[in-house]
Amino acid sequence: MAQFQLSQANDLLVPMHLYKSTHFALDNSYIYDVTANSSHVIVSASNNQIKLYNPETLSIANTLVYHNEKITKIKPVGEHELFSASLDGQIARWDLRTNNVVQQFKAAPSSVSAFDINCNGTVIAAGSELEAHDAKLMFLDTRTSQMLASFDESHSDDITEINYHPTIPHQLISASTDGLICQFDTSTYDEEENIIAVINSGSSVNKAGYFGPSAEYIYCLTHIETLSLHNLEGDVVSNFGDIRQATQPGQLQVDYAVDCRYEPVAQRLYMLTGSNSGDINVMHVNIGQLQLCQSLKGGHTEVIRSIHWNPQDNVMFSGGEDAKLCTWSNAPPPADATGNGVVRGLPSRMQTKRHSPY
Amino acid sequence: MSSTETSSDRELLRCALRILNGDDPFMELSRLTIQSKVSVSAVRDTVKALRTGSEEKPRNFVETVELQIGLKNYDPQRDKRFSGTIKLPNIPRPNMSVCVLGDAFHCDQAKAAGMEFQSVEDLKKLNKNKKLIKKLAKKYDAFLASEALIKQIPRLLGPGLHKAGKFPTPISHADEITAKADELRSMVKFQLKKVLCLGCAIGNIKMTDEQLVGNIMLAINFLVSLLKKNWQNVKSLYLKTSMGKPERLY
Numbered sequence: 001m002a003q004f005q006l007s008q009a010n011d012l013l014v015p016m017h018l019y020k021s022t023h024f025a026l027d028n029s030y031i032y033d034v035t036a037n038s039s040h041v042i043v044s045a046s047n048n049q050i051k052l053y054n055p056e057t058l059s060i061a062n063t064l065v066y067h068n069e070k071i072t073k074i075k076p077v078g079e080h081e082l083f084s085a086s087l088d089g090q091i092a093r094w095d096l097r098t099n100n101v102v103q104q105f106k107a108a109p110s111s112v113s114a115f116d117i118n119c120n121g122t123v124i125a126a127g128s129e130l131e132a133h134d135a136k137l138m139f140l141d142t143r144t145s146q147m148l149a150s151f152d153e154s155h156s157d158d159i160t161e162i163n164y165h166p167t168i169p170h171q172l173i174s175a176s177t178d179g180l181i182c183q184f185d186t187s188t189y190d191e192e193e194n195i196i197a198v199i200n201s202g203s204s205v206n207k208a209g210y211f212g213p214s215a216e217y218i219y220c221l222t223h224i225e226t227l228s229l230h231n232l233e234g235d236v237v238s239n240f241g242d243i244r245q246a247t248q249p250g251q252l253q254v255d256y257a258v259d260c261r262y263e264p265v266a267q268r269l270y271m272l273t274g275s276n277s278g279d280i281n282v283m284h285v286n287i288g289q290l291q292l293c294q295s296l297k298g299g300h301t302e303v304i305r306s307i308h309w310n311p312q313d314n315v316m317f318s319g320g321e322d323a324k325l326c327t328w329s330n331a332p333p334p335a336d337a338t339g340n341g342v343v344r345g346l347p348s349r350m351q352t353k354r355h356s357p358y
Numbered sequence: 359m360s361s362t363e364t365s366s367d368r369e370l371l372r373c374a375l376r377i378l379n380g381d382d383p384f385m386e387l388s389r390l391t392i393q394s395k396v397s398v399s400a401v402r403d404t405v406k407a408l409r410t411g412s413e414e415k416p417r418n419f420v421e422t423v424e425l426q427i428g429l430k431n432y433d434p435q436r437d438k439r440f441s442g443t444i445k446l447p448n449i450p451r452p453n454m455s456v457c458v459l460g461d462a463f464h465c466d467q468a469k470a471a472g473m474e475f476q477s478v479e480d481l482k483k484l485n486k487n488k489k490l491i492k493k494l495a496k497k498y499d500a501f502l503a504s505e506a507l508i509k510q511i512p513r514l515l516g517p518g519l520h521k522a523g524k525f526p527t528p529i530s531h532a533d534e535i536t537a538k539a540d541e542l543r544s545m546v547k548f549q550l551k552k553v554l555c556l557g558c559a560i561g562n563i564k565m566t567d568e569q570l571v572g573n574i575m576l577a578i579n580f581l582v583s584l585l586k587k588n589w590q591n592v593k594s595l596y597l598k599t600s601m602g603k604p605e606r607l608y
Contacts, residue, residue, distance in 0.1 A: 154521075195516065203442045223441045
C-alpha cells in the first residue's frame with residue numbers, strides 16, 4: 001500500500017513537448033548535470049567535459065576541459081561565472097567570457113563530492129567522500145581560496161549534497177549516504193556548536209534541499225527512492241515512502257526520482273521522476289499526495305540524470321545516460337533540424353542576443 | 359526445471375488470490391513481469407548447504423549470513439549510487455544493543471521493558487565531554503530518541519554520535535518502544551563502493567531455514583528492483599556465513 005494518494009492534475013502546468021535534442025558526445029558518455037544561466041545551457045558529462053549550448057538551437061558554443069576525474073557538480077553564478085567540482089579534489093571558477101579557469105580551490109587530498117556557494121558569494125562549502133575514516137565538510141573563502149574551516153565529525157560517509165539557505169549566508173544543509181541531513185549555522189566556525197538540527201532519513205540521502213515561501217521546509221530523496229518532507233526543526237511533515245509505488249503498469253512508470261523543484265509564485269513543490277526507459281514524469285507534491293502533471297516521453301531512452309527547469313518559464317532541459325540533451329517546451333518545435341525555424345517559443349531571455357537592425 | 363515451474367505456479371496462484379481479494383490486477387501483473395530468477399526452493403537448498411558447512415566447523419560466535427551480489431553491465435564509477443537500508447521480515451541481529459535517549463515518558467517505558475536508557479539529565483551530565491560521548495557511542499549498537507529530545511541532541515552532544523554512524527532514530531509517544539527497537543534490529547545497510555560486488559548481511563546461523571529464506575527472498579527482490587536493468591545487472595548470487603565458504607545461489 002502506497003503511503004500517498006496518486007492523482008492527475010493536468011491543469012497545473014502548460015503542457016510541454018520535445019522541442020529539440022542533441023547528443024553531448026558520440027562516445028557513450030553519461031550526462032551528469034544540466035544547468036543554465038541567462039545565455040547558455042551548461043552540461044557536464046562522464047568524459048569530464050563541460051559544454052555550453054545555445055539554448056534555442058542546442059548548438060555547442062564552447063567546451064570546457066579541466067578536471068581529470070568525475071565532475072560531481074556544476075553551478076553557474078550570475079551571468080558570467082561557473083563553478084565546477086570534481087573527485088580530483090578541485091573546484092574551478094570559470095569566467096565564461098574568456099572560458100578560462102580564473103581561480104582554483106583545493107580540497108585535495110579530499111575529493112569534492114558536493115558543494116554549494118552561499119547567497120552572498122563569499123563562502124564555498126564543499127563535501128568529500130569517505131576517505132581514511134573522514135568525510136569532510138570544508139569551507140573555503142571565495143576571495144582568497146583559503147580553507148576557513150573543516151568539519152570531519154558531522155558525517156560518517158560520503159557527502160552527496162550541500163545546499164546553502166537561499167537568503168541566510170551562514171546557514172546550510174549537508175546530506176550523506178550515512179542517512180543524515182545536518183543543518184548548520186556557521187556564523188562562527190565551530191563544529192561542536194554549529195549543528196542546529198539533524199534529520200535521520202534511516203537510509204542514504206541522494207538529494208536534499210530547502211523549499212517553501214521562506215525556505216522553511218526541507219525535502220529529502222533517498223537512494224532507495226523514498227521522499228520525505230521536514231520542517232527546519234527536523235519534524236516529519238509528510239513521509240511518502242517509496243515513490244515507485246506511483247507506478248501504474250502500462251500507464252505510468254516511476255523508477256526513480258531525479259530531484260525536487262520549488263515554484264515560488266504558485267508556491268508549489270514538484271518532484272521530477274523518471275523511468276529506466278527515459279520517461280520524465282512531473283509530479284506535484286502535496287501533503288500525502290502526488291499529482292501527475294505531465295509525462296514527457298520520446299526524448300530519452302535511458303536513465304535521466306539531471307533536469308534544469310524553471311516552472312515559470314515552461315522550458316525544461318534534461319540530460320541522461322543516453323548522452324542526450326533535450327529541450328522541452330510548449331512552443332511548436334522548430335521547422336527543420338538545424339533550428340532555422342522562427343525563434344518564437346523560448347522566453348526572450350533564453351534566446352541569444354540578436355543584432356538590432358535599427 | 360520442475361522446481362521453477364512449481365514456484366511460478368504458486369506465484370500465479372498467489373497473484374490470483376490477491377486480485378480476488380480486491381488488489382489491483384495491473385499491480386499484480388507488474389509483479390510478475392520482474393519474475394524472480396531464483397526460486398524459493400533453490401534458496402532453501404542453498405541455505406541447507408550453508409548450514410551443513412557451518413555445522414561441520416562450529417565457531418564460538420554466532421555467524422552472520424551474508425548475501426553477495428555480483429553485478430554485470432554496471433559501471434560503479436558512472437552509474438547512480440547503489441546505497442541504502444532494507445527492513446528484513448525476520449530480525450537478523452537479535453543481540454543488537456539499543457539504548458533509549460528518552461524524555462520522562464520513554465525513560466519509564468524503557469525501564470519497564472528492561473531496556474537501557476539515558477535521560478536528558480544524564481546527557482547533560484556528560485557536559486559535552488568528547489571522550490565520554492565517544493564512550494556512550496561505543497557502548498551501544500544503536501539509539502532511539504524521543505522526538506522532543508532528538509532536537510536537543512546537537513546542543514547536548516554536538517556531533518558525537520554522528521562519526522560513529524549512530525545518530526538516533528526518532529520515536530513518538532504513540533510508538534511501542536520494544537517494537538521500534540526490533541525495527542532497528544531488522545534494518546541492514548547495503549552500499550556498493552567502487553567494485554562490482556555488494557555484500558549485505560541478511561541473518562545469522564541461529565535463525566531457522568524459513569526465516570533465512572524469507573529474508574533472502576525479500577533482500578534479493580528489493581535490491582534487484584533498484585537496479586536499472588533488474589536481473590540483467592545480476593551476474594551471480596552467493597550466500598556465505600562469516601567463516602564459511604560461499605555457496606552459489608545463482
